Amino acid sequence: MFELTVRGHFDAAHFLRDYQGKCAQIHGHTWQVEAKIRGEKLGTAGMLIDFSLLKSKLKEITNRLDHILLNDFPHFSLVNPTAENISAYIYQEFADSLKENEVEVFAVTVWESTGAAATYFRHE
Numbered sequence: 001m002f003e004l005t006v007r008g009h010f011d012a013a014h015f016l017r018d019y020q021g022k023c024a025q026i027h028g029h030t031w032q033v034e035a036k037i038r039g040e041k042l043g044t045a046g047m048l049i050d051f052s053l054l055k056s057k058l059k060e061i062t063n064r065l066d067h068i069l070l071n072d073f074p075h076f077s078l079v080n081p082t083a084e085n086i087s088a089y090i091y092q093e094f095a096d097s098l099k100e101n102e103v104e105v106f107a108v109t110v111w112e113s114t115g116a117a118a119t120y121f122r123h124e
C-alpha cells in the first residue's frame with residue numbers, strides 16, 4: 001500500500017454559532033489543508049497518481065473557500081464552519097473529484113493555526 005500527501009491552503013473569515021467565546025465574533029485564519037491518498041497499484045511511470053493532478057484538484061476545492069466569509073458558503077449555512085466540518089467538506093469534495101481514479105482519499109486534515117487541527121477520515 002502507498003500513501004501520498006498533498007498540501008494546500010486558503011484564507012477565509014468565519015464566526016462560530018452556538019459558541020460562547022471570542023470565536024463567536026468574525027475573524028480570519030490561514031487554513032492549512034493536508035490530504036492523504038492511499039492505493040496499491042502504481043502506473044507505468046511508477047506513480048500511484050500524479051501529485052500535480054492531486055494538487056490541482058485540491059486547489060479547485062480550496063479556491064472555492066478562499067477569501068470568503070465561510071458562514072455565507074452554502075455548505076456552512078447549516079453546519080458551523082469549524083475545522084471539523086471544513087475537513088469533512090474537503091474530504092467529500094476531494095473524494096468525489098477522484099472517483100474515476102483507483103485511489104482512496106484516506107484523510108483530510110485542516111489546520112486552523114499551527115497549534116490546532118481537525119482530521120476527517122472514514123471509520124472502517
Ligand SMILES: Nc1nc2c(c(=O)[nH]1)N=C([C@H](O)[C@H](O)COP(=O)(O)OP(=O)(O)OP(=O)(O)O)CN2
Pocket residue numbers: 016023027081082083084112113116118
Ligand atoms: N474543536 C474546535 N474548537 C475550536 C474551533 C474549531 O474549529 N474546532 N475553532 C475555534 C475558533 O475558530 C478560534 O479561531 C480558534 O480558537 P483559539 O485557538 O482559542 O484562538 P487563537 O487561534 O487566537 O489561539 P490563542 O492560543 O488564543 O492565541 C475555537 N475552538
Ligand SMILES: [Zn+2]
Pocket residue numbers: 014023027028029112
Ligand atoms: Zn476561528
